[in-house]
Amino acid sequence: MMAALLQSRYGIVLLIAAGIVLIPLVTPSTFYLRVAILVYIFSIAVVGLNLLMGFAGQVSLGHAGFFGIGAYAVAVGPTHFGIPSWASLLIGVALAGLIAYVVGRPILKLRGHYLAVATLGMGILIAMVFTNEARFTGGPDGMPVPRLVLFDWVVRGVTTWYWVSGVSLVIAAAIAVNLIASPTGRALRAIHDSETASHVLGIDVARYKLVVFVISAVYAAVAGAYLALFDALVTPVTAGFLRSIEFVTMAVLGGLGSILGSVVGAAVLVVLPQMLTVFHDYEHIALGAIMIVFMIFLPAGIVPSLGRLFGRKFS
Amino acid sequence: MRVLRLATAAAALLISATFAQAQIKIGSVLSVTGPASFLGDPEKKTLEMYVADINAKGGINGKKIELIVYDDGGDPNNARTFATRLIEQDKVDALLAGSTTATTMAIIPLAEEAGVPLINFAGAVQAVSPVKKWNFKTPHTDLMACEKIFEDMKKRNITKIAIIAGADAFGKSMRDQCMTVIGKYGIEVLHEETYQPRDNDMTAQLTNIKGKPGVQAVLNPGFGQGPAIVTRNYKQLGINVPLYHGHGVASKSFIELATPAAAEGVRLPAAALLVAEKLPDSDPQKKVVVDYKKTYEAKTGQPVSGFGGHAYDGLMILVEAMKRAGGADKAKVRDEIEKTKGFWGTGGVVNMKPDDHLGLDLSAFKMLEIKNGDWTIVN
Numbered sequence: 001m002m003a004a005l006l007q008s009r010y011g012i013v014l015l016i017a018a019g020i021v022l023i024p025l026v027t028p029s030t031f032y033l034r035v036a037i038l039v040y041i042f043s044i045a046v047v048g049l050n051l052l053m054g055f056a057g058q059v060s061l062g063h064a065g066f067f068g069i070g071a072y073a074v075a076v077g078p079t080h081f082g083i084p085s086w087a088s089l090l091i092g093v094a095l096a097g098l099i100a101y102v103v104g105r106p107i108l109k110l111r112g113h114y115l116a117v118a119t120l121g122m123g124i125l126i127a128m129v130f131t132n133e134a135r136f137t138g139g140p141d142g143m144p145v146p147r148l149v150l151f152d153w154v155v156r157g158v159t160t161w162y163w164v165s166g167v168s169l170v171i172a173a174a175i176a177v178n179l180i181a182s183p184t185g186r187a188l189r190a191i192h193d194s195e196t197a198s199h200v201l202g203i204d205v206a207r208y209k210l211v212v213f214v215i216s217a218v219y220a221a222v223a224g225a226y227l228a229l230f231d232a233l234v235t236p237v238t239a240g241f242l243r244s245i246e247f248v249t250m251a252v253l254g255g256l257g258s259i260l261g262s263v264v265g266a267a268v269l270v271v272l273p274q275m276l277t278v279f280h281d282y283e284h285i286a287l288g289a290i291m292i293v294f295m296i297f298l299p300a301g302i303v304p305s306l307g308r309l310f311g312r313k314f315s
Numbered sequence: 316m317r318v319l320r321l322a323t324a325a326a327a328l329l330i331s332a333t334f335a336q337a338q339i340k341i342g343s344v345l346s347v348t349g350p351a352s353f354l355g356d357p358e359k360k361t362l363e364m365y366v367a368d369i370n371a372k373g374g375i376n377g378k379k380i381e382l383i384v385y386d387d388g389g390d391p392n393n394a395r396t397f398a399t400r401l402i403e404q405d406k407v408d409a410l411l412a413g414s415t416t417a418t419t420m421a422i423i424p425l426a427e428e429a430g431v432p433l434i435n436f437a438g439a440v441q442a443v444s445p446v447k448k449w450n451f452k453t454p455h456t457d458l459m460a461c462e463k464i465f466e467d468m469k470k471r472n473i474t475k476i477a478i479i480a481g482a483d484a485f486g487k488s489m490r491d492q493c494m495t496v497i498g499k500y501g502i503e504v505l506h507e508e509t510y511q512p513r514d515n516d517m518t519a520q521l522t523n524i525k526g527k528p529g530v531q532a533v534l535n536p537g538f539g540q541g542p543a544i545v546t547r548n549y550k551q552l553g554i555n556v557p558l559y560h561g562h563g564v565a566s567k568s569f570i571e572l573a574t575p576a577a578a579e580g581v582r583l584p585a586a587a588l589l590v591a592e593k594l595p596d597s598d599p600q601k602k603v604v605v606d607y608k609k610t611y612e613a614k615t616g617q618p619v620s621g622f623g624g625h626a627y628d629g630l631m632i633l634v635e636a637m638k639r640a641g642g643a644d645k646a647k648v649r650d651e652i653e654k655t656k657g658f659w660g661t662g663g664v665v666n667m668k669p670d671d672h673l674g675l676d677l678s679a680f681k682m683l684e685i686k687n688g689d690w691t692i693v694n
Binding site: 029030031032034035038132134139140141142144227231232235237238273274277282286 | 348385386390391392393395396399400402403404415416417420421422439441482483486487488513
C-alpha cells in the first residue's frame with residue numbers, strides 16, 4: 001500500500017498532508033506548533049529552490065533575497081502605502097518573479113554556475129537595501145508587520161497559522177509535483193541529465209531554466225511573506241546571506257530533486273538546533289558534525305538515499 | 316548491562332536532584348554567537364557567573380535558581396522561537412532576554428501575551444517606550460546619551476554644531492534620537508554628514524564640515540571603528556573645535572585605534588563601569604562597579620564590557636524583586652520590579668515607575684574626556 005502510494009504522482013503530497021493533519025494531535029504545546037509552522041514555511045521556499053537545483057541543475061545563493069522581498073512587501077505595503085496585506089503579498093511575489101526574470105534572462109543563456117555568482121551578489125544587494133533604506137524598512141532594527149486581514153478575518157494565533165502554512169505547503173507541493181510531471185518537467189529533467197542532448201532534441205534550454213528560476217523565486221517570496229506575517233516583525237536578517245545558505249543546505253540535505261526531501265531537509269535544520277541546545281556551548285559543532293555524517297552516509301540526500309536503501313524510488 | 320543500569324540510576328538521581336533544588340526558573344535568550352555576540356557573550360557569562368554565586372549563597376529565600384540560556388545567533392525569528400520555548404515548554408518564572416533591539420522587539424509581545432516579567436538588554440528607546448505592562452529594560456537609551464552631550468555643550472556655550480553619523484543601526488538610531496531633543500537645549504545643527512560602517516576614510520565629509528563657518532563643535536553618533544577613524548581624520552585636518560562621540564565607543568581599544576594624540580580632548584558620555592577605579596570614593600556607585608569589574612575580569616580573564624553590566628543589573632533587579640515578592644509569582648514579581656527604588660547598578664541608580672520601566676536618569680552617565688591616552692571624568 002505504502003509503496004503504491006509513493007509510486008503515484010500525488011502520493012508524496014498525500015503523505016505530507018497526512019503528516020500535517022496528524023502532528024497537532026500529538027503535540028503537547030503551541031511551541032511545537034510554532035516549530036512545525038517554521039518547518040512548513042521554510043519548506044515552501046526549499047521546494048521552490050529544489051526545483052531549480054534538482055531539475056534545472058542551477059544553484060541560487062541569493063534566494064533569501066526573494067524571501068526578503070516577500071517579507072518586506074507585507075511590511076512596507078500596508079505601513080507606508082496603505083495597501084492591504086494580501087495585495088502587498090501579491091505585489092511582493094510579482095516583484096520577486098520580475099527580478100528573477102531580469103537577473104536570470106541574460107545569465108541563464110550561459111552554461112555553468114554563473115547564476116550562483118549573480119544571485120550571490122543580488123542577494124547581498126537586496127539585504128543592503130533593506131538595511132540602508134531606513135525610512136521605509138526601519139533599517140537594521142527592522143519593522144513591525146501588520147496582521148493579515150482577509151475580508152473580516154484577522155489571521156493571527158499559532159493554531160490559525162499552523163493550518164494556513166500547512167495547507168499552503170500542500171498546495172505548493174502539489175503544484176511542484178504537477179510541474180515535474182508536465183512537459184516542462186520532462187524538459188527540465190532532460191536538461192539536468194545533459195544540456196547538449198536536450199539542445200539537440202530541440203529543447204530551449206535557456207527558456208526552461210528561466211521559467212523554473214522565476215517559479216522558485218515566487219515560492220521563496222510567498223514563504224518570506226508568510227514568515228513576516230506570522231512573526232509580525234521583519235529585519236534584514238530575513239534576507240541575509242546566511243539564510244540563502246540555509247536554504248541550499250536544506251535542499252541538499254533532504255535530497256536534490258525530491259519534493260519530500262525538501263520538507264525533510266527543512267525539518268531537520270529547523271528542529272535540530274532546538275534539540276541540540278542540550279550541548280550548550282558545543283551546539284554548533286554538534287550541528288556541523290551531524291550534517292557531515294548525513295552527507296557521508298546519505299550522499300544523495302536523506303530521502304533519495306533512504307529510498308534507495310529500502311529499494312524504492314521516491315520522487 | 317549492570318554498568319548501564321548503574322548509569323541510568325545515576326542519571327535519574329542527578330535529574331531528580333536538579334529538579335528538587337531548582338525552584339525558580341529564569342529563562343534567557345541572548346545573541347551569544349553571530350554579529351551581535353559582543354553583546355550576548357558578556358551577558359551570558361555575567362548571568363551564569365552571578366546565578367551560580369546567588370545559588371551558592373542559598374538562592375532566593377532558600378530557593379535555588381535554574382538559569383536556562385538559549386542562543387538566538389542574532390536572528391529575531393530564532394529569538395521568538397526560543398522565547399516561546401522558554402514560556403511554553405520550560406515554563407520559566409521570568410525572562411532576562413534580548414541582546415539587540417531587533418531580537419527584543421520579537422520577544423516583548425510573547426512576554427505580554429503570556430504575562431511573564433521580562434527585563435531586556437536592548438539599546439534603543441523603542442525597547443521600553445511606550446511602556447508595556449510586563450517589559451522592563453536596563454541599558455540607558457541613546458536619547459540619554461544625547462541629552463548628556465547637549466548638557467555638556469550648553470555648559471561650554473556651544474550653540475551651533477555639525478553632525479557626522481554612522482549609517483549603521485547604532486549611529487542612525489542615536490542621530491534620530493538626538494534630533495528629537497536638540498531643540499530643548501537651543502542647539503542648532505548647521506551641517507550633517509554620514510559615513511558607511513566599513514568606510515576607512517572620512518576626510519571628505521570632515522572637509523565639508525571644516526568649510527562650514529560658525530560650527531562650534533562636532534557630534535559623531537557612531538559605533539565600532541568609524542568614530543576612531545573620524546577622530547584621526549579630524550586631527551589630520553586640524554579641526555580645532557571640540558569633538559563629541561556617542562556612548563557606543565567607550566572602550567580602551569577606541570583610544571588605541573584613534574591614537575592617543577588624535578583622541579586628546581575628545582569628549583563622550585559613558586557608564587561608570589569604564590572608569591570604575593577613577594570614581595571618587597564618595598560615589599555610591601563605586602562599590603558596585605568595582606566589584607562587578609573585578610569579579611568579571613577574574614572569572615573570565617577578559618576585560619569588562621558595559622554590556623555584561625546590563626545583564627548584571629537586570630538579574631539583580633529581578634532577584635531583589637523576587638525576594639520582596641516572597642517567591643516567583645509572576646504578577647507579584649512584576650509589581651515589585653516596577654517598585655524598584657534606589658537600586659545602584661552598573662548603569663546608575665534605578666528608580667522604576669509605572670510610566671517609566673527604565674528608571675535611569677542622566678546621572679547614569681559620566682562625561683569623560685580623553686587626556687594623555689586615558690579617560691578622565693569631567694566635572
